[in-house]
Amino acid sequence: GVQSTCLACHQAEGVAQQSGARLVLTPDADANHQAFTDFLALDDTDGARILAKVTGQYGHGGGAVLTPSSLTYVALQDYLTMLGALTEGPQGEDAFWEGTAAEPRDITLRRAALLLAGQMPSAASLSKASESEAGLREQIMVAMSGPGFRDFVIRGANDRLLLNGLGNGLNFKDGATDRYPALAELMATLPTKVPEEFKASSRPFFARYAVQQGFRDAIMREPLELIAHVVMNDLSYQQVVTADHTMVNAFSDLAYRSDAGFSHDFSDASGLWDRSEYGEFKPGYNDGHIPHDQQFEADEDGYAKSFSGYQEWPHAGVLSTQAWLARYPSTDTNRNRARARWTYYHFLGVDIEKSAPRTTDPVALADTNNPTMNNSACAICHQRLDPVAGAYQSFGDLGHYLSQYGGEDSLPNTYKYPEHHGGERGSTGYVEGDTWYRDMRQPGLDGSVAEGQDDSLQWLGQQIANDPRFAAATVRFWWPAIYGADPLMAPEDDSAPNYAQHLRAFREQEALIGSLARRFEASEFNAKSLFADMLMAKWYRHSLTTDVELVTARGTELETVGRGRLLGPEELDRKNHA
Numbered sequence: 001g002v003q004s005t006c007l008a009c010h011q012a013e014g015v016a017q018q019s020g021a022r023l024v025l026t027p028d029a030d031a032n033h034q035a036f037t038d039f040l041a042l043d044d045t046d047g048a049r050i051l052a053k054v055t056g057q058y059g060h061g062g063g064a065v066l067t068p069s070s071l072t073y074v075a076l077q078d079y080l081t082m083l084g085a086l087t088e089g090p091q092g093e094d095a096f097w098e099g100t101a102a103e104p105r106d107i108t109l110r111r112a113a114l115l116l117a118g119q120m121p122s123a124a125s126l127s128k129a130s131e132s133e134a135g136l137r138e139q140i141m142v143a144m145s146g147p148g149f150r151d152f153v154i155r156g157a158n159d160r161l162l163l164n165g166l167g168n169g170l171n172f173k174d175g176a177t178d179r180y181p182a183l184a185e186l187m188a189t190l191p192t193k194v195p196e197e198f199k200a201s202s203r204p205f206f207a208r209y210a211v212q213q214g215f216r217d218a219i220m221r222e223p224l225e226l227i228a229h230v231v232m233n234d235l236s237y238q239q240v241v242t243a244d245h246t247m248v249n250a251f252s253d254l255a256y257r258s259d260a261g262f263s264h265d266f267s268d269a270s271g272l273w274d275r276s277e278y279g280e281f282k283p284g285y286n287d288g289h290i291p292h293d294q295q296f297e298a299d300e301d302g303y304a305k306s307f308s309g310y311q312e313w314p315h316a317g318v319l320s321t322q323a324w325l326a327r328y329p330s331t332d333t334n335r336n337r338a339r340a341r342w343t344y345y346h347f348l349g350v351d352i353e354k355s356a357p358r359t360t361d362p363v364a365l366a367d368t369n370n371p372t373m374n375n376s377a378c379a380i381c382h383q384r385l386d387p388v389a390g391a392y393q394s395f396g397d398l399g400h401y402l403s404q405y406g407g408e409d410s411l412p413n414t415y416k417y418p419e420h421h422g423g424e425r426g427s428t429g430y431v432e433g434d435t436w437y438r439d440m441r442q443p444g445l446d447g448s449v450a451e452g453q454d455d456s457l458q459w460l461g462q463q464i465a466n467d468p469r470f471a472a473a474t475v476r477f478w479w480p481a482i483y484g485a486d487p488l489m490a491p492e493d494d495s496a497p498n499y500a501q502h503l504r505a506f507r508e509q510e511a512l513i514g515s516l517a518r519r520f521e522a523s524e525f526n527a528k529s530l531f532a533d534m535l536m537a538k539w540y541r542h543s544l545t546t547d548v549e550l551v552t553a554r555g556t557e558l559e560t561v562g563r564g565r566l567l568g569p570e571e572l573d574r575k576n577h578a
Contacts, residue, residue, distance in 0.1 A: 006054075006065075009380065040085050047085030051077060055490050067349065068510035071468055071518075096508045097538055099547035099554070103563070105129045105136045107543075111563060112140050112535045115482070117148035118574035133536070140535050144528045148574070150228050155570055156481030157227045160346065163323050166220045172326035173398050174219055176212050177303045180255035180288050184303040186266060187211050211251060211266070214278050218252035219326075223318040225281040230527070237474060237525040238465035241347055242458075243317040248284035257310070258284030286313035289400070291407020313401050314394065314455035319343065325392075325399030332412040335437060336395075340388035347464050349473030356380045370439055383441065390443030391450055391460035393436040409435045471517035475530065479513075482534045484568070485560040487513070498556040505557035512539055 010025045023039045025032045039045055053060040054076065055068060066073040080086050102108075109129040113121040121129070121139065129136040143149065158164050166172060177184045190207035225247035230239050250262040260282040287310055290296070295308035318324050328338040344350040359365065359377040367375045372382040396403025396410040403410045411430070415437065419425040429438040436443060443450040445463045450456035464470055479487045488509050491502040516533050523529040534540060543562030545551045551558060567575065 009383075036079075037083065040080075040083060047077075047080035047083070050080060050085070065355070067472065068507060068514065070472060070514065074514070096504060096557075097542060099545065099550035100538075100542040100558070100561070101544040101546050102538065102541040103543045105133075108535070108541050109136060109139050109143075113143045114575050114578055115535075115571065116140070116143045116152050116531070117146060118151065118578055119143070119148055120578050137532050137536055140532045141528060144531065145232075150232055151574075152481070153228045153231050154224050156478060157224050159480060160477055161223060161318075161324070161327065163220055163223055163327055166323055166326060167216065172322075172329070173400075174212070174216050174322075175289070175400060176215050176255065177301070178292070178298055179290055179304070179400065180215075181290060181304045181307060182257060182288060183211070183215060183251070183255040184305075186254065186264075188299075188301070188303050190266070214249070214251040215255060218249045218281075219321075220323050221281065222246050222248075222252070222321040223324050226318060226321070229281070229283065234526055234528060237520075237527045237530075238470070239317060241317040241319055241461040241464045241470075244315050244458075245283045245285055246315055246321060247281040249281050250278050253282070253284055255288050256284055256286040256313075257288040258286065260284040285315065289313055291402060293406050308407075311401055311407060314458050316455070316458045316461035319392075319461050320395070320457055322399040325395050329399070330392075330397045332414045335386075335440065336389035336392040337385055339392050340385050343388055343460075343464070344385070346477060347473055348467060348469045349476050350384075350469070352381055352385050355384070373439065373441070384446065386441045387444035387446075387449075388460065390436050390440060391445070391456045393443055394455055394457060408433075411435065411437070471520045471525070472513050474520065474525075474527075475513045475516045475534070478527075478531070478534070482531065483539060483560060484565040488560070501554060501557035505559075508557075509539070512537055 006023070006025055010021060010023050012024060012026070022042070023035060025035055040047070040050075051068075051073070054066040054073065066076070077086070106126045106129055109121050109126060113119055113125075121143070125139045125142065129139040177187065187208045190211065226243060227240055229235070229247055230237060230243070246256075248256055248258050248260050248262075250264065252258075253260045253262045254264045262280075262282070289311045290304060290307040290309070291311055293308050295306060296304065297306040299305050314320060325339065328342055330336045330339065341352050344352050361377065364371075364375060364377040367378075369375075371378040372386065373379065394402055394410060397412075400410075402408060404412070404416075411434065414421045414423075415428050416430050418427050431438070443456040443460075445460060445467075448463065450459040452459055454462075476487045479485075488502070488506045490506050491499050493499065496502075516530065516537070519533050520526075520530045539561055541562070543564065
């Protein structure tokens with residue numbers, strides 16, 4: 001793992017060597033052992049500096065490629081210890097928690113039940129929790145059920161993915177009329193005038209608008225509902241990026257032709273706003289999308305009336321939902337890179353934008369010879385970013401599958417036919433039948449190229465789910481929902497105020513994340529088990545002070561520990577109701 005991670009840049013003619021790096025590796029493990037030995041023999045290098053470099057410190061050109069919580073980091077640490085390059089171990093856990101103590105178990109359960117379910121625990125639950133650590137964990141697990149817990153999951157996921165914003169100002173073309181014939185047919189038959197009984201209402205009713213808004217809401221909620229479905233039903237959390245289905249309500253069930261068991265009787269128009277099943281979601285498949293090709297024809301209102309057939313949408317959990325894709329729309333020049341950036345961030349715990357310093361060299365910035373491929377200042381990030389962008393090759397700028405005319409690809413016409421857009425014929429290298437750019441890296445992930453019969457995005461989802469970084473990334477994803485603060489970042493400036501405290505807190509948090517990630521994997525990626533472990537951890541429970549003077553002096557490193565934090569608006573509302 002160490003070898004493959006570093007080899008991505010530290011090889012002959014690689015971007016690290018081009019940037020002046022002194023460590024050069026090859027696929028030969030024995031040669032790499034000698035390379036590390038020679039590197040450590042240099043006067044200004046030791047094991048601690050290497051570990052700091054791989055976490056992004058000391059101006060590492062590759063940025064933070066490992067986190068202290070990862071197994072690969074631990075392996076590198078063990079290797080450097082065997083080489084005799086590490087003389088001091090990290091600060092022990094007992095030293096970090098000196099001067100603090102855990103709150104009573106019944107207090108922890110009360111806080112956890114309010115957080116998870118928006119309810120006060122019963123006297124019986126409090127009594128059981130007070131008896132033992134096992135009893136406390138058991139009662140925390142009991143709190144993870146019902147609509148209150150489901151709301152916690154939906155809110156926590158949305159706070160990270162920000163998908164509800166699609167309905168509040170960020171417009172996207174849902175395709176209700178021109179991509180989904182069944183929905184278009186329904187809308188064409190509904191009345192356009194306001195019924196008499198609704199004219200005096202404070203909420204005017206428009207049937208067509210109600211249907212389209214219900215469908216848009218279904219699209220926006222798909223990823224969040226999928227995450228909730230996985231968590232509530234104790235499924236492997238890997239399905240968040242691998243599930244071969246999506247989640248549908250009555251409107252999207254009709255549009256997608258998923259046959260999930262909903263009634264499609266919308267004859268009672270007055271009930272379109274209020275029927276509870278429109279807020280109910282079930283697993284379903286998108287088999288209702290149609291291409292725009294020679295056989296496609298729409299009426300004067302833009303409703304599809306003839307088409308060649310249906311496209312079976314390739315599902316890859318959240319990654320293939322239109323809401324996720326529309327949340328990070330693409331352009332002719334962005335080429336899915338925003339989608340790749342956030343895929344790395346949310347599901348692999350890698351922040352590409354902080355993975356390397358940005359050059360200000362005017363010579364490098366003036367390079368026009370495909371710099372993302374050929375300029376080391378650019379390629380150091382793009383060699384990781386662009387293959388993942390390519391894995392999204394089947395999905396267009398606004399998230400539709402094979403969105404371009406003909407329904408064969410999602411490549412823009414500015415690339416396929418540059419002669420029609422001010423360029424020269426053949427200048428892009430496009431060949432009929434291509435589905436991705438020839439002037440970018442092949443679809444893949446970290447050196448592996450997408451292969452097999454599945455769509456490349458489905459391949460990517462499987463790769464992410466099996467990646468050793470996925471478990472720790474999931475812990476970080478849910479960290480704010482549980483602890484009320486973002487995960488700490490490694491401090492970079494050793495001259496900054498309280499640098500030592502920031503570093504100690506970061507190292508302790510990373511040790512906890514690593515431990516939680518390993519338990520998460522051992523539970524077969526059960527999210528409820530992960531949440532319970534997070535709530536049982538000292539980071540959540542140590543709210544008492546046994547040495548006021550000591551804790552006060554360490555206020556910076558203990559800032560996000562325990563219960564001393566403000567509640568978010570939804571949390572406060574739930575607590576007030578409870």
